Amino acid sequence: MIAWPRYDTGNHRIPCPACGRGERDKTLGLTIEADGKGVAHCFRCSFTESYRPDRDTRQQAVAKPRIKAVTTQKHKALSDYGRDLWNACKPLTSVAVAYLKARRCCIPPVDGDLRFHPTLKHPTGYTGPALVARITDAMTRKPMSLHRTWIQANGRKAEVDPPRLLLxxxxxxxxxxxxxxxxxxxxxxxxxxxxETALSMAWAYAPVWSCIDAGNMDAFPYLPGVESLVIGADQEPAGIAAANACAARWADADSEVYITRQPENDLNDAIKEAA
Known part of the structure; x- marks a missing residue:
């Protein structure tokens, strides 16, 4: 069961009470509304729980194991399908801009690696607008994969599970x-x-890149010629550890390094709270 009163208003990522594998295994997305109502959903096992503080009641749905697709081919670089999808995407307009503005994000330049697809199909069969981001090797710049986020103009993710997927x-x-x-x-x-966290930091500091997750931030390499690095750290154990490991590597290379500190989990939470 989830200890709902422990969490403040906003979005959180925590271990799932049904399938969690430890404190760093944060597969459960938890949202607390201003009136104290909450909803949680695990992106791995589909466990759900909702909470009503006025009634001190909660409802749960039994976790159902997900069928994991077997992938027989591992692409060392972006596949033909990935390149075709990327080329079919458009600059950030309409729903994409509305989504980012509703999230209080800075709109990145058109020559960055974030685009928009108006009718992207999700593996569940759902079709709708999505942000599509190209992932490239930090050192070689070689295209590796795509990151897709199904969105709504009101700043919320689409009602699809999961709303974010890598190829x-x-x-x-x-x-x-x-x-x-x-x-x-x-x-x-x-x-x-x-x-979204990176685009929130861009209001105060740009240019910015997204590392996708804590593991990639932990391993983010020193880039010769870049004299200073600002790290937008997520304020949870994995995020803080990743930021510190990255900062130590860059400091060892005689670069200036700064790490953000905010009361909320990430900078996007903070900027939405301040808006």
């Missing part, structure tokens, strides 16, 4: 999403885990 059979280790192009990176760079 199956593609690696992401060592990859980043260059929200600003290489040409914009001169002496300084900002990084964060998620796309």
């Amino acid at each position: 199956a059979g593609h690696r992401k280790q060592g990859g980043v999403i260059r929200l600003w192009p290489d040409e914009a990176v001169t002496v300084g760079l900002g990084i964060a885990e998620g796309i």
Whole structure:
């Protein structure tokens, strides 16, 4: 069971009470509304729980094991399908801009690696608007995969499970999403885990890239010629550990390194709270 009163208003990621594998295995998305009502959903096992503080009641749905697709081919680089999908995407307009503005995100330049697809099909069969981000190797710039987020204009993810997906059979280790192009990176760079978190940091510091998750931030390599690095750290154990490991690597290379601190989990939570 979830200890609902422990969590403040906003979005959180926590271990699932049904399938959790430890404190760092945060597969459960939890949302607390301003009136205290809450809903939680696990992106792995589909466990759900809702909470009504006025009645001190909760409802649960039995976790159902997910059928995991077997991938026989591992792509070392972006596949033909991935390249075709990327080329079919458009610059950020309409629903994409509305979604980012509702999330209080800075809109990145058109020559960055974030685009929009108006009718992208989800594996469940759902079709709708989505952000599509290209993942490239942090060092070689070689295209590796795509990150897709199904969205709504009101700033919420689409009602589809899960709303964010990487391309199956593609690696992401060592990859980043260059929200600003290489040409914009001169002496300084900002990084964060998620796309929305990075675009929140961009209001104060740009150019920024997304590392996708804590594992990639932990391993984010030193880039020769970049004199300073600003890290938008998620304020949870895995995020803080990743930010510290990355900062230590860059500091050892004699770069200036700064790590953000905010009361909320990430910078997007903080900027939405302040808006």
